Amino acid sequence: MHKRNHRKWLGLAALLAVLALVAGACGSDGDDSAGGDDGFRIAIVAPSASNDLAFTQSIVDGVGALTGVSAVDVTDGTFIVDDAAAAIRGYAEEGYDLVIAHGSQYGGSLQEIAADFPDVAFAWGTSSDTFGLPNVSAYTAASDQGGYVMGVMAAAMTNSGVIGVIGPIAVGDAKLYVDGFVNGVQANSGGATANVNYIESFSDVALAAEAAQGHIANGADILTGTAQMVVGATGVAAEHGAKWFGTQSNQTALGADIVVASQVYKWEVVLQGVVDGIKDGDLGGEAHTIDLANGGLVIEFNDAVDAGHARTLGENTIKSIAAGLKQTGA
Amino acid sequence: MGDFFTVASLVFVVGSGIRLATPFLLAGLGEAIGQRSGVLNLGVDGVMLLGAFGAYWTIYETQSPVLGVFVGLGVGLVMGVVYAVITVGLKAEQGISGIGIFLFGLGISDLLFQKQVGTPFPIRGFGDWHVPLLSDIPKVGEMFFQHSVLVYVAFALVPAVAFLLNRTTFGLNVRAVGENPAAADSLGVSVARVRTTTILMANTLAGLAGAVLSIELGIFQQNLTNGQGFIAIALVYFGAWRPVGVMGGALLFGLVSATVLQWKTLGLVSGAASSLTAMAPAVLTILALVVISRTVGQPAALTRPFERGH
Amino acid sequence: MADHTVPLLELRGITKRFPGVLANDDVHLDVLPGEIHALLGENGAGKSTLMKVLYGLYRPDAGEVLLSGEPSGIATPADAIDAGVAMIHQHFMLVPTLTVAENVALGLADNGMLLDTTAVAGRIRELSARYGLHVDPSAYVWQLAVGERQRVEIVKALYRDCRLLVLDEPTAVLTPLEVDELFVTLRTMAADGVGLIFISHKLDEVLALSDRITVMRDGRVTGETTPGQTSKGELADMMVGRAVQLAPDRPAADVGEVRLAVDGLRVMGDRGLESVTGCTIEVRAGEVVGIAGVSGNGQRELAEAVAGLRQPTGGTVAIDGTDVTGQHPSRVRAAGLAYVPEERMRDGVVGEFTVAENLILVDHDRDPYCRRGLLRLGAIADACRDLVARFTVKTPSLETTTSNLSGGNIQKLILARELSGEPRVLVAAQPTRGVDIGAAEYIHRRLIDERSSGTAVLVISEDLDEVLALSDRVAVMFAGRIVEVMDVADATVERLGLLMAGTGVEEVGAA
Numbered sequence A: 001m002h003k004r005n006h007r008k009w010l011g012l013a014a015l016l017a018v019l020a021l022v023a024g025a026c027g028s029d030g031d032d033s034a035g036g037d038d039g040f041r042i043a044i045v046a047p048s049a050s051n052d053l054a055f056t057q058s059i060v061d062g063v064g065a066l067t068g069v070s071a072v073d074v075t076d077g078t079f080i081v082d083d084a085a086a087a088i089r090g091y092a093e094e095g096y097d098l099v100i101a102h103g104s105q106y107g108g109s110l111q112e113i114a115a116d117f118p119d120v121a122f123a124w125g126t127s128s129d130t131f132g133l134p135n136v137s138a139y140t141a142a143s144d145q146g147g148y149v150m151g152v153m154a155a156a157m158t159n160s161g162v163i164g165v166i167g168p169i170a171v172g173d174a175k176l177y178v179d180g181f182v183n184g185v186q187a188n189s190g191g192a193t194a195n196v197n198y199i200e201s202f203s204d205v206a207l208a209a210e211a212a213q214g215h216i217a218n219g220a221d222i223l224t225g226t227a228q229m230v231v232g233a234t235g236v237a238a239e240h241g242a243k244w245f246g247t248q249s250n251q252t253a254l255g256a257d258i259v260v261a262s263q264v265y266k267w268e269v270v271l272q273g274v275v276d277g278i279k280d281g282d283l284g285g286e287a288h289t290i291d292l293a294n295g296g297l298v299i300e301f302n303d304a305v306d307a308g309h310a311r312t313l314g315e316n317t318i319k320s321i322a323a324g325l326k327q328t329g330a
Numbered sequence B: 001m002g003d004f005f006t007v008a009s010l011v012f013v014v015g016s017g018i019r020l021a022t023p024f025l026l027a028g029l030g031e032a033i034g035q036r037s038g039v040l041n042l043g044v045d046g047v048m049l050l051g052a053f054g055a056y057w058t059i060y061e062t063q064s065p066v067l068g069v070f071v072g073l074g075v076g077l078v079m080g081v082v083y084a085v086i087t088v089g090l091k092a093e094q095g096i097s098g099i100g101i102f103l104f105g106l107g108i109s110d111l112l113f114q115k116q117v118g119t120p121f122p123i124r125g126f127g128d129w130h131v132p133l134l135s136d137i138p139k140v141g142e143m144f145f146q147h148s149v150l151v152y153v154a155f156a157l158v159p160a161v162a163f164l165l166n167r168t169t170f171g172l173n174v175r176a177v178g179e180n181p182a183a184a185d186s187l188g189v190s191v192a193r194v195r196t197t198t199i200l201m202a203n204t205l206a207g208l209a210g211a212v213l214s215i216e217l218g219i220f221q222q223n224l225t226n227g228q229g230f231i232a233i234a235l236v237y238f239g240a241w242r243p244v245g246v247m248g249g250a251l252l253f254g255l256v257s258a259t260v261l262q263w264k265t266l267g268l269v270s271g272a273a274s275s276l277t278a279m280a281p282a283v284l285t286i287l288a289l290v291v292i293s294r295t296v297g298q299p300a301a302l303t304r305p306f307e308r309g310h
Numbered sequence C: 001m002a003d004h005t006v007p008l009l010e011l012r013g014i015t016k017r018f019p020g021v022l023a024n025d026d027v028h029l030d031v032l033p034g035e036i037h038a039l040l041g042e043n044g045a046g047k048s049t050l051m052k053v054l055y056g057l058y059r060p061d062a063g064e065v066l067l068s069g070e071p072s073g074i075a076t077p078a079d080a081i082d083a084g085v086a087m088i089h090q091h092f093m094l095v096p097t098l099t100v101a102e103n104v105a106l107g108l109a110d111n112g113m114l115l116d117t118t119a120v121a122g123r124i125r126e127l128s129a130r131y132g133l134h135v136d137p138s139a140y141v142w143q144l145a146v147g148e149r150q151r152v153e154i155v156k157a158l159y160r161d162c163r164l165l166v167l168d169e170p171t172a173v174l175t176p177l178e179v180d181e182l183f184v185t186l187r188t189m190a191a192d193g194v195g196l197i198f199i200s201h202k203l204d205e206v207l208a209l210s211d212r213i214t215v216m217r218d219g220r221v222t223g224e225t226t227p228g229q230t231s232k233g234e235l236a237d238m239m240v241g242r243a244v245q246l247a248p249d250r251p252a253a254d255v256g257e258v259r260l261a262v263d264g265l266r267v268m269g270d271r272g273l274e275s276v277t278g279c280t281i282e283v284r285a286g287e288v289v290g291i292a293g294v295s296g297n298g299q300r301e302l303a304e305a306v307a308g309l310r311q312p313t314g315g316t317v318a319i320d321g322t323d324v325t326g327q328h329p330s331r332v333r334a335a336g337l338a339y340v341p342e343e344r345m346r347d348g349v350v351g352e353f354t355v356a357e358n359l360i361l362v363d364h365d366r367d368p369y370c371r372r373g374l375l376r377l378g379a380i381a382d383a384c385r386d387l388v389a390r391f392t393v394k395t396p397s398l399e400t401t402t403s404n405l406s407g408g409n410i411q412k413l414i415l416a417r418e419l420s421g422e423p424r425v426l427v428a429a430q431p432t433r434g435v436d437i438g439a440a441e442y443i444h445r446r447l448i449d450e451r452s453s454g455t456a457v458l459v460i461s462e463d464l465d466e467v468l469a470l471s472d473r474v475a476v477m478f479a480g481r482i483v484e485v486m487d488v489a490d491a492t493v494e495r496l497g498l499l500m501a502g503t504g505v506e507e508v509g510a511a
């Protein structure tokens, strides 16, 4: 896999030289064979790091699991939308077979670019809007479903009766997850409360950590959170022995003895269909959702943490949601 | 919905504010030293990121927080040498050079992280050190004396830097060079040497600030500082270039952030009010800045390279 | 102790070039121990450059510097200090935000790690007492008046046990009283064996103070003499390179009606404090009234308020009987005022404009320069050529950018513009500050001509000689008020000096 970084650190010439050296060394582990003309080439533009154990990693892992793809190119860390737009347009010009704009904030740019390149297929997530363009596929996750499952489990596991939730900004995927989680907690008859703290930032790790401190000071013994800044919060949970529920990626690596379960996104479940369609000449035009029923959402349990009967409870909840028997969202 | 005005809640907010203030304080103290000698360093955030990554990686590999702190300091020192060569040696424009350093630190710290570590595995820091006796005082102990040793170091540096600037010969040279370098030069004080020294100090402290951030959070991530270095620069203006003032600014910023966070945790604000209160620390700082910058002058030679006979 | 046969300092053949300027051309100069050696020359003669070479701030292109007969080896200011050379620069080298003691302590070789300002303050007090230099070691420099700042500079030099002290135009910013005090101090230092180089372009001072005089012009030494062997006229000729008439002739003129009447004027200064505090003065047709005073006593604000550039808070201004208080500058000009401002580059001309554009700056919208909204370039060129010739403005062309002219020529340009409108009242603030003697001589002559032709002329100047040479009546301004007006025949430097310093003025409400 070949990575590019399109940020504007190319300021001073002197510094650039050093940068070029390191970047050169870094590129060596990449797979630069993207040029094969008969292969299927995918490009990803995403806002944070490819291995953030969260949002961006989910798409990188998902695309990596696709079959029939000859090359993948990633531009990550484009938290500035203009940089992302430039990268998306660049990939479109280079004739990639599928350009994935992974970030709801890229929608406006994508709408313009996709109209300019009617022969290139685009995918945009997380969203359910294709702008009515035949060459745009939208993809989103019913992350409220996993949230609900884990909320039910957390409510069953808490001793203090207080559960802390750390969110970034109350929009999109994050809001779905948080709402589902809170609904799950409330569905449990134990009377546990879930305190939600949106810190109003996707990137402020220090603030996320301090929000976790606040939840714990306020009596929480179980925490959860979504978006890439939660890595600050997991450390605090570990320090205080609080349990953690993760989402977007398997977060067990952040704390092997505290992460009870993670909701993992398997974007390949819907993207495989998109890829196969493109090969058959269908460039898009549809919105796709991953959920527990189609296997795009998977709850991965960490066997190192004993969740007791909450695990059974969780597994049963998964089954009934997949069967369409439960309302999980807001 | 909880009650904000309980003793436990207020005690927590103070402790939380102190923790949040610490990286700002360290970076701000360094920047204050630099600015007092007439050097503006807009690269603080980049140096913090490099220090943060250096410390994180070291601890990740060696499990030694102490070594991590020293690597953070060392990375800052090296960046200080780079900045001194650019601004004192080559007399380059300080504003753009600082931005260059920032972008360099932002890019390189991420690149190295992706290459050397990849997944953000947690590292172990110092843990809280309870100051003997003092930490046993009810409430007060909990607020002030149950922190990481790095927090105490940061606050102990406030009187140390004040002493350095006001009571030592070096500090006199620093103040003179920042106000009227030609006068200092005419009395045989080497402007280049003074500024080089302050740049090294400023960057070393920025490196330490970054190290404190990654060690206390136990993690590294792309753009971990999230612009803290720039806020630290604003706090130097806020603090009128005095160490105690910088501390006041850092504490105000930290306490307001902690208060807003606590309100949200307790469910006292939500929805649109939540996004508005999240801006409170920045808005307050800007307001105070506007008021203060009208009354206190900055070092007269700030951002001006010195050349004899000009 | 002083060995009078070996010079303390010897400059041999110093040459220093700047791009396009030969600032010092083979300059020789020597100073004996205990000698006060004056270095006299017009602005731009190369005096400061020579001293900066001596002090290690510039490296000479040729020549050598000897101290007590040995090569000085001075390459930096630090070397100069080590060698016992001290310099008081034309622009003070003080740090305003530091205290007097801190300024003195700055850069001292025997400073330890920790700053000991109490020891420094003690020694400062000793030196103050010995040399009659009153300074408060704990005061901040920004709080001090100019005269006090200069004393701090001298203390700095004394503290470092200098054996050679250079003073670059030290009197430019002082009141006559302060100049006298300075001279006492300098003589005491000389008596102790210190050699002094005293730079000035004021002839009286040089004659009064020095043992020897070296005159420079255009980077070269044009003469060396002693006060006993020379005269003001001869020195001026050496400085300018031709015969100069120092004081203009003032033929008798008929004094007519009151043209400018300022009554009880109050004006705020830039810092929000009242700078003009009830100022009353009249100027009649055919007379020059000179306002003497130390800068900062409200002269600038007075001039600006009269010209309509600053809004008064009380009192009235009338020109030729018309009340123009607080009116727009164009109305004031229409009433007959011409104004030569103190800050000529800021208020007098637009530096980036051409000479011609500046000449028509005021009248560009009027006949003959403009008809039906169109500039008449031919008429403008003719008029400008005429003005430049009449006022002897030295400029390569009418299209030259004004900021490239010398101070004297810019001032002539302003005068040409202002006098071309045949004003009823002329206000000239600091008309010859920073202008060389030749141009000053010309400007003085024009001002007198103007008065003799019946214009009322108000001259505001910090240069007492200038006030005395031009004025029919002399007014002294202190603390925002005219404290006394006298006939020039009754005005002596001593009397004016006392009034300018605020002594002999009754304080209102004083116990």
Ligand SMILES: Nc1ncnc2c1ncn2[C@@H]1O[C@H](COP(=O)(O)OP(=O)(O)O)[C@@H](O)[C@H]1O
Pocket (backbone or CB within 6 Å): B309, B310, C018, C019, C021, C022, C023, C041, C042, C043, C044, C045, C046, C047, C048, C049, C050
């Ligand atoms: N740093 C400099 N760069 C270029 N020209 C200079 C510089 N300093 C002085 N000059 C020029 O050298 C000449 C002598 O200046 P200066 O020594 O300041 O004269 P003085 O002190 O006698 O008024 C002037 O023409 C001045 O413009």
Ligand SMILES: [Mg+2]
Pocket (backbone or CB within 6 Å): C044, C047, C048, C049, C090, C168
């Ligand atoms: Mg000079």
